[in-house]
Amino acid sequence: MTGTPWLTILWLVPLAGAAVVLLARQSNPAVVKTLGLLAAVTTLAVAAWVTRGFEPAGPRYQFIENHPWIPSFGTGYTLGVDGIALALVVLTAVLVPLLIVAGWNDAGDRPFAANSYVALLLIVESMVLLSLCALDVLLFYVLFEATLIPLYLLIGRFGGPRKAKAAVKFLLYNLIGGLIMLTAVIGLYLVGSAAGPATMDVRALTTAMRDASPAVSNLIFLGFMFAFAVKAPLWPLHTWLPGVATAAKPVTAVLMMAVVDKLGTFGMLRYGVGLFPDATRHFQPLLITLAVVSILYGAILAIGQSDVMRLIAYTSISHFGFIILGIFVMTTQGQSGSTLYMVNHGLSTAALFLIAGFLVSRRGTRLISAYGGVQKVAPVLAGTFLVAGLATLSLPGLAPFISEFLVLIGTFSRYPLAAVVASTALVLSAIYILWMYQRMMGGPVTDGNDRLRDLLPRELVVVAPLIALLLVLGIYPKPALDVINPAVSHTLTTIEQPDPAPKLAEGPAR
Incomplete structure (x- = not known):
């Protein structure tokens, strides 16, 4: 498998599918x-093949591909995956x-509407996959920003009555974050x-940044973190999300919250913590405080919502707070739980948001x-909605529980103190979901x-795999953690x- 560029194939398949769809x-x-569905299923098959060939006990980055891109700038088409990236792939x-x-x-x-809609979904998928596999910082930045274009079109063209305002706000927030990140990339x-040959390879930069002055490292770290905090989103840079979640189609909202926004938390882990450990420790109290505020803020505002889609959007803000909290406590359990939380949040949010979307339609x-009384006329819809809701509040036996448990531990x-305060969100989530x-x-x-009407066969095809994955990962998360844990280590x-040494209480003297 080493001679085949599987990671290139991984992102080219959906891009080629988008081209075919646009030409038809x-x-x-x-x-x-x-045709679009066939391209997406083929991409899933390639991802499964990459997962099958990945060795958790092997080198950190695998399936390496390295080709020159802009040699004078030291940047290249460099791809590779570790367990964290693979989970999100x-x-x-x-x-x-x-x-x-x-x-x-x-x-x-509308004429050509189906072509452009499906093609935009596939283009976003292609860009996200390439972003997750990129080991070159400039390549990651270009793709991190490029995802804004198809998402803007999906929101602005196919959304609801307030789609134009929501699309513009989404674009402006993320463009400002991207511009600040660009200055950080240049820095x-x-x-x-200054430390050696020009390079943008994250592996080489990890070593080079050790000799940088603390002031410079702090400034560059903040530039990256601002963009990632907008994308994630982290309070108080979250305000674009609820509007997009209510104005966009449910599919677009799920694509954004469950897939694209993970580039923010993924970037925090790989490019924030990985490149700037000293700066991370310096700003750790601030970031943990903001994460806890996001957890409580999202949960409290979710309770007061009258719009079901807006309520689910605020739950995502709370969940992203847990993910960010796990990243910046910088412990094995925290970061493993955070990475698993990214996956579980994607599944639970997709299930809850899509079922709510079916009901709203x-x-x-x-x-x-x-x-009111929906369970009497559409029991399957109500039952799956309940399971997805219980997963969102991290009920034991469903996938998000173990990831939230690991983050809190x-x-x-x-x-x-942060763990105790964050734990109060467990009660709040039970209130807003139930x-x-x-x-x-x-x-x-x-x-x-x-x-x-109850769920149609097409809708069951969507919901059943999500519910099954929530149950399987809730009962047996070991396969996912076996891939994630070595990368976190x-x-x-x-x-x-x-990790901090365990503290054992001293017993009475004998």
């Missing part, structure tokens, strides 16, 4: 969607085919060049107060809900950050 302008929309490859099926009717009857290049409103070993379910699914059937070893 006169084809029947069903044919266009089928698999998540992306699993979700996109399901999203294409979920959004089968989203494009409407990183200058520091790396039937009723025509996002207001929670418009529903990892946090408690170094920052017990109260939402009670108002929407329980009680007597509200006027207008008596003729709601590599990261902490590289930055010379050992």
